[in-house]
Amino acid sequence: VQEFRDKFKHTIKDYDFKEGELVMVRNTQVAKELGWKKIEDKYYGPLVVIRRNPGGNYVLAELDGSISLLRCAAFRVAPYYPR
Numbered sequence: 001v002q003e004f005r006d007k008f009k010h011t012i013k014d015y016d017f018k019e020g021e022l023v024m025v026r027n028t029q030v031a032k033e034l035g036w037k038k039i040e041d042k043y044y045g046p047l048v049v050i051r052r053n054p055g056g057n058y059v060l061a062e063l064d065g066s067i068s069l070l071r072c073a074a075f076r077v078a079p080y081y082p083r
Helices: 002-007 028-032
Strands: 022-026 043-052 058-061 067-072 077-079
Touching: 022 058
Parallel strands: none
Antiparallel strands: 022 043, 022 077, 043 058, 058 067
16 A cells, blocks of 8 residues: 555645635546537536535535535545636
8 A cells, every 4th residue: 555655646636625615526427428528628616615524525515605415526626726
């Protein structure tokens, strides 16, 4: 396990987002479709983190305050950097 961590320490990222942070969510539905286009959005958001559940998934909300019914797995969530 330690050898694996050393080998991939620069590619594996475990973000621990706090409440109120802005994040983007990977659109896995686009990647699963056969005819997906390169120009389609790979991420959607920004969304606001409400909390992180004990299992590691995130409860997110839109910027207008409406809470998403879906929970997002940690590997789908990435930090949002405003331009």
